[in-house]
Amino acid sequence: xxxxxxxxxxxxxxxxxxxxxxxxxxxxxxxxxxxxxxxxxxxxxxxxxxxxxxxxxxxxxxxxxxxxxxxxxxxxxxxxx
Numbered sequence: 650x651x652x653x654x655x656x657x658x659x660x661x662x663x664x665x666x667x668x669x670x671x672x673x674x675x676x677x678x679x680x681x682x683x684x685x686x687x688x689x690x691x692x693x694x695x696x697x698x699x700x701x702x703x704x705x706x707x708x709x710x711x712x713x714x715x716x717x718x719x720x721x722x723x724x725x726x727x728x729x730x
Contacts, residue, residue: 651718655718658715661712662716668701675694676697
């Protein structure tokens with residue numbers, strides 16, 4: 650089970666990086682000052698990237714701790730915390 654946690658840690662790190670890259674790439678491709686649709690507005694993209702950046706950073710941190718082995722022994726009751 651611990652090896653599965655470490656493999657999923659790699660998955661979470663890759664997912665966090667991919668989400669951030671895809672958001673920035675989507676913003677670069679869709680922002681157009683002459684566009685009339687909402688997706689062409691840079692303000693919308695700034696809001697979306699601002700909201701999802703901490704989520705992707707959290708995925709990367711969660712994956713790092715999973716690879717490091719912080720979740721190998723979880724407490725079974727409140728006395729172990």
